[in-house]
Amino acid sequence: MSGIGGSTFARVDQLEYRLCKFANAAAQRRVIRRFFRFVSRAGDGPMWVMLILSMPLWLGSAGYEVAVRMAVAGIVGLIIYKILKKFLVRERPYIGLVGIDCAMPPLDRYSFPSGHTLHAVMFATMTAHYLPEWSLLMGCFAVLVAASRVILGLHYPTDVIVGASIGYAIARTVVL
Secondary structure, eight states: OOOTTHHHHHHHHHHHHHHHHHHHHGGGSHHHHHHHHHHHHHTSHHHHHHHHHHHHHHHTTHHHHHHHHHHHHHHHHHHHHHHHHHHHOOBOHHHHSTTOOOOSOOSSSBOSSOHHHHHHHHHHHHHHHHOGGGHHHHHHHHHHHHHHHHHTTSOOHHHHHHHHHHHHHHHHHHHO
């Protein structure tokens, strides 16, 4: 299947090859691969649902509005992510580049943008806005999720950069 970004992505993929290969080499070490698989799975949807549902526990009655805002942001992020993946169809690095190993099964076929990174940055940004004392923890977690996607051979660096940018933009829009 070729999408709108096919030939453009082919050129960019080659520019990112060295960085992908360098990051993916870390996944050859079992302890690193297991750690980043854990981080990546922690960045799946159920984690974010638990975070959303916990907002009233942390913020009292104000947490209900925050939970609704986070849920709306999550849905908007999912819609944007699905639309972009459908039309831009960028193959994952382990498919398109020689020497990149898939260290974890992907949730879907295409890589652009990184939905894990989009949601990690979006929810980290929103959580930091409403619970500033969680800023460092959530920021570090979002960075680890983004790194995990490249290290595991599932995304190019530009996938996570664009995913992070979209996630941040959604979060800032929803909390204003």
